[in-house]
Amino acid sequence: MRCAHATQVMSDELDGASTAEDRLAARLHEAVCPGCRRVRVQLQGIDRWLRNATVKPPEPGGLSEDARRRIRRLLRDQQATSDKPEG
Ligand SMILES: [Zn+2]
Numbered sequence: 001m002r003c004a005h006a007t008q009v010m011s012d013e014l015d016g017a018s019t020a021e022d023r024l025a026a027r028l029h030e031a032v033c034p035g036c037r038r039v040r041v042q043l044q045g046i047d048r049w050l051r052n053a054t055v056k057p058p059e060p061g062g063l064s065e066d067a068r069r070r071i072r073r074l075l076r077d078q079q080a081t082s083d084k085p086e087g
Helices: 003-014 020-032 034-053 066-085
Strands: none
Touching: 003 020, 003 034, 020 034
């Protein structure tokens, strides 16, 4: 196995897309290749960082119940005053 293939397998492994055969071959390659051992450590570090950095994007209209209540009250108050008969 070449380094390029070994690192590809490592990356696939993190994505859950590698075969057991590939993983074993990559492990055997790492045993004799310090460069690829370093790559694995880096890949795992990036993978962990990405998982932690994944933040749920704010949803439109994602207001808290309290905020929605306040807005409803404001709208109701406005309607109530504008509904008053003039004069
Ligand atoms: Zn290698």
